[in-house]
Amino acid sequence: MTKPTPNQIPSDRAFPAYIPMDDYIETDVLESLHSHVVEGINRVKSTNESGRFRNVLRMRQSEPLFPGSRTIHLTAKPGPQDYVSVLTDVDDYKLTKHARTFDRLTDFIYSLPFEAIGRAFIIWDDAGVGTPAHLDHTRAEWMPEFIWFRTSKDRRLYMCLDEDDKLFVESSAVWFDTSNQFHGVEGVEGLTFSVRVDGRFDPLLRRAIAADFPYMHDRFADDGGRPTIPGPRGT
Numbered sequence: 589m590t591k592p593t594p595n596q597i598p599s600d601r602a603f604p605a606y607i608p609m610d611d612y613i614e615t616d617v618l619e620s621l622h623s624h625v626v627e628g629i630n631r632v633k634s635t636n637e638s639g640r641f642r643n644v645l646r647m648r649q650s651e652p653l654f655p656g657s658r659t660i661h662l663t664a665k666p667g668p669q670d671y672v673s674v675l676t677d678v679d680d681y682k683l684t685k686h687a688r689t690f691d692r693l694t695d696f697i698y699s700l701p702f703e704a705i706g707r708a709f710i711i712w713d714d715a716g717v718g719t720p721a722h723l724d725h726t727r728a729e730w731m732p733e734f735i736w737f738r739t740s741k742d743r744r745l746y747m748c749l750d751e752d753d754k755l756f757v758e759s760s761a762v763w764f765d766t767s768n769q770f771h772g773v774e775g776v777e778g779l780t781f782s783v784r785v786d787g788r789f790d791p792l793l794r795r796a797i798a799a800d801f802p803y804m805h806d807r808f809a810d811d812g813g814r815p816t817i818p819g820p821r822g823t
């Protein structure tokens with residue numbers, strides 16, 4: 589595969605495009621979950637049941653396709669597993685057996701401002717590699733509704749301003765544009781993890797985001813559903 593390039597950025601957009609979400613969630617509850625999630629990861633790790641994160645649309649092809657990050661899915665759905673279906677078949681998801689291991693985290697996820705929860709998974713890393721800069725997909729106009737969050741700032745998410753200039757996100761929870769800007773997680777010593785929850789935002793949240801971040805007004809003004817124009821490729 590040739591090196592992916594971000595789509596042409598329309599001039600009316602502000603980049604880096606990300607939205608701190610701490611004001612929309614209970615950050616004290618989130619922080620209290622840290623050791624609960626660490627214990628759960630260690631339990632799943634011992635059974636070797638984690639998936640492997642595939643870094644398909646990476647900025648530098650010299651980086652590995654499998655950087656070492658592992659995944660634990662708390663929800664899963666039957667049927668098509670292509671990227672668009674995985675993010676938009678929100679109503680088809682059911683809890684996996686891992687949701688019981690992470691019961692407090694799962695309760696927290698279901699308290700988030702979503703109308704419906706779809707894919708929810710933990711991505712963890714103890715290999716120190718992190719997730720090298722990449723795009724999630726290449727559909728420029730499609731803005732999936734999700735919240736990325738962490739219980740510890742040791743998990744260092746960044747947006748790429750250009751190839752060697754990283755902007756580290758400061759908030760505990762964030763939404764960001766995953767198709768028009770490269771982003772990644774810095775590799776650090778020891779176990780780190782983050783959680784990504786996809787779904788349909790609560791209409792009130794969608795309106796709050798549109799009011800606070802005019803850039804997103806046209807993106808989150810409707811139901812945030814399936815993209816109408818398929819992109820050239822995606823993961």
Ligand SMILES: [Fe+2]
Pocket residue numbers: 722723724766771
């Ligand atoms: Fe990503």
